Each structure stands twice: as C-alpha cells, then as structure tokens.
Amino acid sequence: MSDHLTPVLTTHDLTIGFTSKHAIANGLNLSVESGDLVFLLGPNGVGKTTLLKTLAGLHSPIHGRIELNGVPLHSIRRDTLAKRRSIVLTQQSAASSLRAREIVSLGRLPYASWSGSMNAGDEEIIERAMSMTSCSALADRLVSELSDGERQKVFIARAIAQDTPIIMLDEPTAFIDLPRRIEIMQLLRRLTREFHKAVILSTHDLDLALMAADRIWLLGAGGTFATGLPEELVLSGDLKRSFHSADILFDESTGRFAWNNESGEPIDVQGEGLLAHWTKRALVRLGYRIHSGALNKVLISSLPLTWTFTSANNSHSFPSLAELANHLRRR
Amino acid sequence: MLIVLLGIVFILSLGLGSVSIPPSDVAKILVGREASLPMLSTIVWDLRLPRTLTAILAGAALAAAGLQMQTMFRNPLAGPYVLGVDAGASLGVALVTLGWGVGAEGFLSNVGLLAGLGRLGAATLGAGATLCLVLAIAARLRSDVTLLVVGLLIGYFASGLVGVMVYMSVPESIQRYLQWTFGSFTAATWPTIGLLAISVGLGCLIALLLSKSMDALLLGEEYAESVGIAVRRVRWGLVIGSSILAASVTAICGPIGFIGVAVPHLARELLRTSQHRYLLPSTMLIGAIVAVIADIIARGPGDDVTLPLNAITSLFGAPLLVWLVLRRVEVSQ
DSSP states (O other): OGGGGSEEEEEEEEEEESSGGGEEEEEEOOEEETTOEEEEEOOTTSSHHHHHHHHTTSSOOSEEEEEETTEEGGGSOHHHHTTTEEEEOSSOOOOTTOBHHHHHHGGGGGGSOTTOOOOHHHHHHHHHHHHHTTOGGGTTSBGGGSOHHHHHHHHHHHHHHTOOSEEEEESTTTTOOHHHHHHHHHHHHHHHHHHOOEEEEEESOHHHHHHHOSEEEEEOGGGOEEEEOHHHHHHHTHHHHHHOBTTEEEETTTTEEEEOOTTSOEEEEEOOHHHHHHHHHHHHHTTOEEOTTOSEEEEEETTTTEEEEEOSSOEEEESSHHHHHHHHHHO | OHHHHHHHHHHHHHHOSSSOOOHHHHHHHHTTOOOSSHHHHHIIIIIIHHHHHHHHHHHHHHHHHHHHHHHHHTOTTOOTTTTSHHHHHHHHHHHHHTHHHHHTTTTTTTHHHHHHHHHHHHHHHHHHHHHHHHHHHHTTOOOHHHHHHHHHHHHHHHHHHHHHHHHTSOHHHHHHHHHHHHOOSSSOOHHHHHHHHHHHHHHHHHHHHTHHHHHHHTTOHHHHHHTTOOHHHHHHHHHHHHHHHHHHHHHHHOOOOSHHHHHHHHHHHHHOOOOHHHHHHHHHHHHHHHHHHHHHHHTTTOSSOOOOHHHHHHHHHHHHHHHHHHHHHHHTO
16 A cells, blocks of 8 residues: 555646746645545636646646656656556547547557557457446447547546556546536546546536545646645635635635625525525525525415515515515515 | 459559450460560550559559548648648649740740759659748647648649749640649659659658557647657658658649548548558558549540549549538538
C-alpha cells in the first residue's frame, strides 16, 4: 500500500501561461499521489485547461519544474511519457470516419508495433476499457453518431486503455446531464480506488467537486491558488472568495451557490417536512427571504391541502403551490 | 482480391483500344513470346504498356497523397492538391507554353530558358517551387488548418497568374496549355516512367512508414502528441511525401482530379476501417485500378484519339463523391 502514497506528479515553483508577461498563475507547488481524485476547480476562462495541458507536457511551462515520479517531465521521451499519462480533452476534433472502438484502440498506440498493429493482450485491454465505461454497445458506431455523453465515455475508455498511472481530464462533465455526470464521477472514483490511478480533472461544477474530490486545486481569477480537502476550502472561505460576486451567494452549510436574496422581502413558512422544504425553495426562487417571525406568512395545512398567505392587510388561501406562486408574483 | 482486380484491368488495358488484342496474346507478348502478329507486340510494348504503367503509378500515387491529406487535415474533401502543388505545376507549364506569346513583347523574355526544359521540366519546377514555398510557410505555422488555407491561397494566386497569361496569349499556345490541363497518361516514355516509379516508390514508402502516426492524427494533434507521436515531424513527412507524389504525377500526366479525393473514401467504405496499415495499401491499389479504368474509358475512340482524362475522372468522380457525402449525412442523422 505504501507506494500508493508516493507522489506520481509534483511541480516546483511552476508558472504557467502563454507569455511571461501574461502568466496565468505562478509559484504553483502541486503534488498528486496514486489513488488521488483531484479536482481542478475555478471559474470559466481562468486557465484550467492551460494548467492541465502544461502538466500533461502538451504546453510548455514559463518557469519552474514538473516531475513525474521524480523525473523532470521535459527529459522524458515522448513515447515513454505516453505510457505515464493519458488525457481526455474537451474539444473533440476526431475525424468523423472513426468508429468508437477505433478511438479506444488508439489508446494502445504507445504499445503497438511500428505499423500500429496490436496483439491479443491489447485487444483484451481495449474490450475491458470499453466494458468498464459501459460503451461496448457503441463499438461500431461512428464518432459523429455519438451523443456528447457517449463520446465523452468513449474518450475516457481510450484514456483507460492507454493504461497510465495518471489520467487527466479537461471538463469531462461539460455538456452532460446530471445523472450521466454522476456516472462518470463514479467511474473516475473507481479508477482511483480499485486501480490506484491518479486522476486529475478540471471542472467548474462545484457540486460534483464537493461530492467526490479527494483534493481540490482552486484556481481563482487573477492567478490566486489554494488547495486542500473540499471541506477545508469551504471552511477557510477560499471557495466563497473565488466564486463570489454581488448577485451570487455561497451557502457555506450546503456548499451551494444561491441567488443573493439578502435584499428580498422577508417571509415566514409554517409547515412540516418536504412540503415546507419545497415551499421555501419556491419562495426563495420568487425572490423572498425566509425569515421566521416575519410579517408575511405562508401557512401550510393538510386535509385539505391548503397554502394560506397572510400579509399585514389581507389573507388568501390556495389549493396548490402554483396558485400561491401566481398570486405572489402578481402582488 | 484488389490485386486480382488490378491484374484483370491491367490485361484489359493492354488489350483494349483501336486494335483489340485477345488476353491470350497479351500474356504471350508480356512473357516475350511471339504473338500471332508481330505488330501487336509493338503496340503493347511501345504504346499500351507505358501508358498502363503510368496510369497504375499515377493512380496509386494520387490516391495515397489524397489519403495523407485527408488524414492530416481530418477533412474528407482534402486531396493531393490542397497544398497548391497542381497550381504550381500549371504555372510552370503556362510559363513555357504561353510564354511564347508574351515573350515576343519582351514581357517575359527570360522565359526562353524555361521553355528549353519543356513541359515536363517546367511542371516539375513549378510543383517543386510551390512545395518549397508551402514548406517554408508550414515551418512557421502550428496549426494544420492555417496550412490548409495557405495552400488554397497559393493555388488561387498561381491560377490568377495563369489567368493573366492566358488572357495575353495567342489561341495556339492556349490550346497547347489546355492540352496539358486535360491530363493524360500517354506522354510518358520509358525513362520518365522510371523516374516516376522512383519518386512514387519513395513517396509511398514515406506514407507507409507514417501509417501508425496517421492513425493517431485522426484523433487530432494534441491527442496524437499525447500517445507519443512527434506531430511536427510527422506533419513534415506527410507534406513532403504527399507533395512528391502529387508533383511527380502532375509533372508527367497533368493535374488529374478526383482520383485523389474519391479513392480514399472508396477504400474506407470497402474496408470499414480507419487503420492506415490496411487503408493505405488498399487505397493505392484502388487508385491504380480506377486510373487504369479511367484511361480505358478515355481511349474509347482509339489509341491515337484520347478523351481528356480529367473529364472522365470528373464525370465519374463527382457523382461518386456526392453519393458518399449524402450517405454520410444520412448515416449521421
């Protein structure tokens, strides 16, 4: 087990970006261990992709060192590097004539002969990668016929087939519906837990990061950087700071962003259980601020199910949440 | 199977024409025995064999070059001429054939030197010069798409120059120039076939050595880099290799359209694979077969009268491409 805790990737005083005048972030000292699921988190356009590509050796750093297992990245031969780290990119520019299975099998290219031919062992690994990502059924489909989610899974299968200790994914959950996102997270988690891969993925999906990350790298606008457990970053206020703006409120107890309703009209909800919870959610959505003891009140009574809204000068009852909402929007 | 088919069209091509020679006689002549008529031997050895061999080499070369460009640009409509090699060759030939017309005005008096080289030399020089220009520009570019645009623009520029020269020329020399642009496999003599074979062999060897890298390039440049392919070096190989193929064919046969674009699609449909270690040899074989068939059709009237080869390849190639494109659209919906 001990070798799972040695860092597979470290950086020392790393500066990334395109030109030294316009560095995206500097002084980065990062470390990833086997079995780590690391989330690179940050608002759009802050340089997450550049950081990932730099760590993958596809983009030159401006300054500093990157090491894989203690060996400087730039001194590793291209074909050796291909057996150490694999990537899944956001932009897919694959030729439309490719079939899903061919894409996955291209992950075995670093192990293939000069002509690109593969042996039975390679074929087995390809099949296994496809069944792990549950895309075996897509094998003969053209890449142009796949949905965004299916394509993403095929490219993740390709990275798995490359069989590298480090897998890097740039926004793997973009364009994908929520259930599929969770499926992908479970898959990545399994790669870290069962196969002791180090997985680094960039996302701006805070929910998923708080749910699944072993460690978060938080890249903020202006090159600020923080790292820690997801919970630590909530408690330290780093998450709040890097995403905060006047209209958005980071709720530190739920780990969610909400509309800033601080200036909303206060309202009190009296009721129980899920009914009360979702009535409150509806009111917040309508711009109210939940505040017990407020002058405006919504009373939920069962038998028959009724929402009664009481304000300073009148009171109305509604048989459905929709009618309550309708009334409140017209006040 | 493709090799058998190539064998069949090869024998057919040697037998068909204004004088029909039965396959049994063709076989006899090829192995050096006497045919029923001595004249037939002359027709095969001096006319039809050079022509057929040229078609085989040219077809294989154009198809291989087309496949390389389609893979490099990940664009199904790319072909051997996307980098402007044909335009360069046309410019060279135009300078020689049309140069006479303007040379008298002193406008292009130094063209006389070029004219001495003949059409073949001029086309080679033109294609080679374009190749060097494209390479010089490619060295400064990181993106394949930019290279594609540059190739197109070089092509337009050369066509513009040719247009000016055509406008200022006399009808006779325009006729000579047009003759070349029609494309033909008849111009080749045994020594030029030898040269063509060497350069086509070299170009195809480069392509075969790059088949694994071409597989990777189908994913895109960054993915290719990530699986250990030296993308920049491979791009040089592809540009040089395909340009050698396209330039040598164009110099000898004129700019021949559609074979280079359509044949790789045929090969993909037939093999249902994108792996270049299978795709490339098949593409070359199909290219050779298609070129020989096109030449058989072109000589319909007889050995001495030949329809423009480009007209044949376009008449058959364009509907084929339309069908392939429509099929792809239907499949993806």
